[in-house]
Amino acid sequence: MxxxxxxxxxxxxxxxxxxxxxxxxxxxxxxxxxxxxxxxxxxxxxxxxxxxxxxxxxxxxxxxxxxxxxxxxxxxxxxxxxxxxxxxxxxxxxxxxxxxxxxxxxxxxxxxxxxxxxxxxxxxxEKEQLVQQVEDATNTAFSAMVTSSEMGQIVNYIEQIGEINQLGELAQALIMCLSSFGLSCNIELRTNDTRQHFSTSGICSPIVIELFEILKGKGRLHEFTNRILVNYEQISILILNMPNDDPDKRGRIRDHICFITSVTEQQLRAIVTRDRLLTQQQNLNEVIGMVHNKFHTLVSMLDSNRKDNEAVFKELQEEFEQRIPSMGLDEDQEIFIYSKLDKAIQRSIAREGAVADVKSAFKEIESDLALLAQHVNH
The missing domain is CATH 3.40.50.2300 (Response regulator)
Structure with missing residues (x-):
């Protein structure tokens, strides 16, 4: 209303x-x-x-x-x-x-x-808008689980949340699970410095949010009247309508709530870890792409420089072969000049081998980065 x-x-x-x-x-x-x-x-x-x-x-x-x-x-x-x-x-x-x-x-x-x-x-x-949806969803949950035992409901919930990768979807699955036991609840999920709140009625009241803040570090379990608050490191659940007329049922439901909260927190941690790894994977892929571009730019420069040197020495060799015979040099002098020229050409060839070594080293580094990316991804 x-x-x-x-x-x-x-x-x-x-x-x-x-x-x-x-x-x-x-x-x-x-x-x-x-x-x-x-x-x-x-x-x-x-x-x-x-x-x-x-x-x-x-x-x-x-x-x-x-x-x-x-x-x-x-x-x-x-x-x-x-x-x-x-x-x-x-x-x-x-x-x-x-x-x-x-x-x-x-x-x-x-x-x-x-x-x-x-x-x-x-x-x-918001409560008025959501009340019919909550009633419909609760009726569906009760119909689907009417023949299941309480532990069967919990097993179904565990199997369901194993496929969930979003925090909001996880919270809604938790609300539906608790609704299958006839329980109304408020939930707080804590990740890093962020707090998210969910409720069977759609939105948590201010006093509930304040209560979560006051009690989150003050023990695992708080019970008052027909309410119970369960605290874990990253999840707090406040149940609003615990059964008071049957002590055995109340104790059993309390144990179920603690177990469900524990399982849900493990899945929450898995979601947070997965998101962090996806971010790391994306960052690593960006680094690999950058390194690849840098490597290939450098190799291209080295290869271009080698080709320029080769052309210069070839032109120099041809010019020497044309001019030396006309210089009036004796045989020893000609041999000396040809020897110097040959050594310079050999040093150029050696540098060509160094370029090949650089290319090989770059390929090894790229291969190692690719393996690292695959390891992070898995």
């Missing part, structure tokens, strides 16, 4: 006035309540998509109100953003544990609240 109606709940009239002032230029219908009981009384009739809920109120705290909202099937879908003067990690964790989607700390500026509400508007719009 698109964001159209917002309910603000605060026991301080001044705070409600501030919220009204901030939201007056946004296209939202705003209702207000001065207490938790009043909120619960009007919420079903007003049917807001978002509730801005003060934490510290008499009669009922914001946490108690949120629990009541999430326990009621008619109001459980409503997005709750806590508004509090305190914003410690513990309080944010408590807010998330009772089902809130976001948290804003007083005093907040106009821009901050607007930004958060516009993000929630985007999240709700």
């Amino acid at each position: 698109a964001l159209q109606r917002v309910l603000a709940v605060d026991d301080e009239p001044f705070n409600l006035e501030i919220i009204e002032e901030i939201l007056e230029d946004l296209d939202f219908e705003l209702a207000t309540a001065a207490s938790g009981p009043e909120c619960l009384e009007i919420v079903e009739k007003f049917d807001p998509q978002v509730i801005l809920l003060d934490v510290s109120m008499p009669q009922m705290s914001g946490y108690e109100v949120c629990k009541a909202l999430k326990a009621n099937p008619k109001t459980a879908h409503i997005v709750v953003m806590f508004v509090s003067a305190r914003g410690s990690v513990e309080e944010r964790m408590e807010g998330y544990a009772v089902g809130a989607e976001d948290y804003i700390v007083k005093p907040f500026g106009h821009t901050e609240l607007k930004s958060k509400l516009l993000y929630l508007k985007k999240m709700l719009a």
